[in-house]
Amino acid sequence: MNPAKRRTVIAGNWKMNFTPAQAKEFIKNVTPLVAGKDNCDIIFCAPYVTIAAAMEAAEGTNIKIGAENVHFAPKGAYTGEVSAEMLRAIGVEYVIVGHSERRQYFAETDETVNLRTKAALAAGMKVILCLGEVKEERLAGITDEVVGMQTKLDLAGITAEELKNVIIAYEPVWAIGTGLTATPEQAQETCAVIRKVVAGLYGEEVAEGVTIQYGGSMNDANAAELLAKPDVDGGLIGGASLVPEKFAAIVEAAQ
Numbered sequence: 175m176n177p178a179k180r181r182t183v184i185a186g187n188w189k190m191n192f193t194p195a196q197a198k199e200f201i202k203n204v205t206p207l208v209a210g211k212d213n214c215d216i217i218f219c220a221p222y223v224t225i226a227a228a229m230e231a232a233e234g235t236n237i238k239i240g241a242e243n244v245h246f247a248p249k250g251a252y253t254g255e256v257s258a259e260m261l262r263a264i265g266v267e268y269v270i271v272g273h274s275e276r277r278q279y280f281a282e283t284d285e286t287v288n289l290r291t292k293a294a295l296a297a298g299m300k301v302i303l304c305l306g307e308v309k310e311e312r313l314a315g316i317t318d319e320v321v322g323m324q325t326k327l328d329l330a331g332i333t334a335e336e337l338k339n340v341i342i343a344y345e346p347v348w349a350i351g352t353g354l355t356a357t358p359e360q361a362q363e364t365c366a367v368i369r370k371v372v373a374g375l376y377g378e379e380v381a382e383g384v385t386i387q388y389g390g391s392m393n394d395a396n397a398a399e400l401l402a403k404p405d406v407d408g409g410l411i412g413g414a415s416l417v418p419e420k421f422a423a424i425v426e427a428a429q
């Protein structure tokens with residue numbers, strides 16, 4: 175983290191978990207554990223049908239509720255999708271785009287990730303843009319090239335002004351939901367590579383202001399050493415974001 179230069183963001187990604195009632199219960203339980211922890215932004219990204227209930231429960235707290243995806247078209251024949259305008263209409267400020275599960279299971283590409291990012295930004299939302307290498311790419315020694323290419327393609331056409339509303343989440347795919355965490359050194363190294371690529375696109379000063387999270391089996395036990403690294407500005411947390419005490423411990427590590 176480098177709080178002098180950029181905001182630390184601890185975000186939960188609930189994925190396909192929690193009914194509206196379960197989300198309310200979760201928010202009720204986690205609220206006292208993270209109250210007053212103002213050295214980071216705290217966000218939970220929820221399934222579409224759960225967002226409104228979670229927002230209601232989080233009203234008046236330091237917790238914000240986001241979405242897990244958004245479509246790029248303003249409206250139309252896209253069965254099952256939700257537009258940026260729809261999310262804005264219910265007060266959603268944050269949205270995850272490009273999660274590796276979307277890329278893996280739902281055929282999203284850097285091109286659609288870029289389009290979704292642009293649509294969310296145009297609607298005035300803040301985007302948590304996910305990218306990261308798969309295991310074969312890390313083993314082949316091409317992690318830097320892969321994340322560099324994703325960064326360039328996913329941010330294509332996005333202005334420096336718009337970039338202020340983009341958080342990048344570096345998520346090595348081999349670490350997601352596997353219990354395998356990148357070492358703090360690996361996380362630092364690749365987050366720094368991403369920042370360097372951003373600097374190449376937008377200049378050093380802009381790049382220094384961008385929040386770059388790490389995600390992939392971050393939990394209460396490993397968060398402190400990951401967050402101690404200068405280019406790891408927070409976390410995107412799956413499994414551990416479903417357990418109030420575990421998530422609160424990560425928030426504590428960011429204080």
Ligand code: PGA
Pocket residue numbers: 187345349350351352353389390391392410411412413414
């Ligand atoms: P995990 O998920 O913490 O369960 O590995 C992280 C993510 O997918 O964002």
